[in-house]
Amino acid sequence: MLKRVFIIGMLSILGWAACTPAPASGVGEPNGSGSTAPRPILTVMTHDSFEISQAVVDAFESQHAVELRFLKAGDAGTALNKAILARDNPLADVFYGVDNTFLSRAIAEDIFEPYASPVLEALPDEFKLDPGNRALPVDYGDVCVNFDRRFFADSDQAPPKTLQDLTAEEYRGQLVIENPATSSPGLAFLLATIGTFGEDGYLDYWAALVDNDVLVVNDWESAYYGEYSLHGGSRPLVVSYGSSPPAEVYFADPPVDETPSGVVSGGTSCFRQIEFVGILRGTELRRLAEAWVDFMLSPAFQEDMPLNMFVFPVNPAASLPPVFREHLVIPETTAHLTPDQITRNRESWIDSWTEVVLR
């Protein structure tokens, strides 16, 4: 019997290996002597949250006679680290998903080749954070505190409007946030407080939040699905995204007319994350990589992003799907910190935060 298990296992592995596409890099292998000419394979390295519709992939592939391959390499920070460490023998031709909190690291490690895409002209200047055009903006999204509308309606309580409100006694024990050391929205929220209260004031603010019984969890999933009252938890305020309320409408069953969540957007209570794409140094497919970057900035891809990744186009020519037009709150102002500031101070900010909040 044991032998049989061995054999069955062996066979299943073989079968499995047989249907595994060979790892490909650069131009297709020359041994493919089929009737059709081998199409080059363009590899795009990205983070785990990346999504794209089949139709959009097909459009690009047929237009440029290329095969697209996507490499999901962990969360945004992990993926960037891998791209940096693989610099001498790159895993891909293009990297998408560096955000403004990691931008300086990518630039400093020099993993991107500059590319002045013609589409850049159409983009608002506020998104173009790299004057050297090594990293080109693709999308943005805001990290904001969400509130459970039903909770506040039922308890005849006004939802908070600004960060300062969150320290008020009436919101005691109502907020759940993510640890900035382990979570990207958690870090963005910390940055929002630093942008709002300054380096001199943010720790006092956090001490007040701690006094007001803020709950810290490690990741967004635990906060949103574990603690947020909308999904069965006990806290009606959660650090999430500005896009979460429209997503709650889009993924509601039965359909709803109004978002179950609202957004705390007063003052500079949100932090804007901008994501960038860049051509990895050393690619052998520079021309195709340029075409892909142009494509990511064009309406075809830009309009596909919102419902797939819940981020918004930087290209004003791209229009938003109806659910976002109706339910999205885009804050008028957001907390502002430059990528350089963030990279320089990230460690001391997180350390100080940990001392004040967790210890």
Added chain:
Amino acid sequence: MNANPSSLRVNKRGTGFQTGWLLWLPPLTFLVVFFFYPLARIFSISFGRGDQGIFSLLLQALTSENTLSMLLTLALGLPGAYLFARYRFRGKTLLRALSGIPFVLPTVVVAAAFNALLGPNGWLNMFLMNQFNLAHPPFNFMHTLGAILLAHVFYNTTIVLRMVGDFWSHLDPHLAAAAETLGATRWQAFRRVSLPLLSPAIMAASLLVFLFDFTSFGVILLLGGPRFATLEVEIYTQTVNLFNLPTAASLSLLQLVCTLAISVLYTRLAKRIARPITLRPVLLTQKGLASSRQKLAAGVLIAALLIVLVTPLAALGARSFTRYGTAPRGEVVQQGWTLENYRQLSEDPQSSIFFVPPTQAIRNSLLYAAATVLLSLLIGAPSAWALARRTSSRLARILDPLLMLPLGASAVTLGLGFIVTLSQPPLDLRTSPVLLPIAHTLVAFPFFVRSLVPALQSIQPNLKQAAAALGAAPRQVMLYIDLPLVGRALLVAVVFAFTISIGEFGASALLARPEFPTVPVAIFRFLSRPGAINFGMAMALSTLLMLVTAGGMLAIERLRLAEVGEF
């Protein structure tokens, strides 16, 4: 006095063991004070993270929660193991398979199941509020120490049940019976006869539970939140958030050293207490529940196991058939029972290329698990066999604790290591799907080896010598003596490899994966998006994962019954 322990050990075991410890105390204290502590101190200073952070993390990991949860796990696991080892009863195989499921479930999903059951809007509180007309949920369980401990017990009991239970089922019950005949009480017979014989398996299980909680693949973060940080979290922060690779590397090294220290301690002790015994077939060691007292005791124990291990699973299953209302100002929170969560699994409104239908994800998961099992067999079985040989070489003694190290390795660091090492043909595996079963096997390896070694070590050497004297080649000895005798343990090892692969602990941090998403990957895809539908689908897919795991384990258990279990 302790110069020749082997001669003393046999009849003066109890006292010899304790005085041995007393003798060790001065040198150990000496080493701790003059070696480990200064070393840890200089480490923690050179990390540039203040002199308190790392050290308190370490202390935290080594003290309170972990130890307490380990004791609780043993408190439930050992009686459970006894029940499974000594008695036949209806539904035993099923209960055993169910006990292994927590092992594979993503922590967020388990937290959601606990929430659905015990949370402020959970079923228990709803029920109490309805029954007694209460305005507020009376029962506040989440975020208490009790919740953390319960989660640990929920995750870890299966390790004790399996590793100790299977070994126990082969212990000759006549040994304890003989002691009782000679006047020992039941407790004395257990403490002086059964417990010493079981100790290698108990220690192996405890070691795994402890390391599992202490290191990267642990569940300490599950319900405790960031205050219960582990070294792995610090390594992640240093690597990903700060790109402070030197510090991250030192921390990884420290974690490895700690793992190594614990493993060395363990192997030293295990060597001393392992002894050959005559293993008996299950047919002779197990009986039905006869007296009503036995039935009552077994009933209470089974009820306890059901409550701790199965209720949360049932809650998860039930949760997957509900959808929480998002209608504003609606009174009802839960919207009745529905199959929608399952139906929608096969649809993707955006037709994203990363969408994977549930059948496909299950197929991928099973293929990876099969590959992991095979790889574990190829690598783990020979190592266990080499380790268990009585005449172990110096090399084996050095290698023994090293084999535990994969459990202590930081997934984040190792993942980056893969990127920089596996980059040249023929080993350019950086983006290959083959890397996934390799990573799973790395994690499964310690479990695999530790499940096998106690059984292998307990084989009477004269059996093998007799076979060899009768002309059997070493290969034949292995095939016809060792293999049938450890068949059960081997299948326990296989079950571990299977479940670890299905659950994918820490592997996502290790790899870049372009194709073939598994069930856990699909679950996390849903979990990373807001919305009641996404959460419902995550619960449905988790329930499917639960069923697939239970099915797989039952299938493996059947294999055993058919052949090797009978020996």
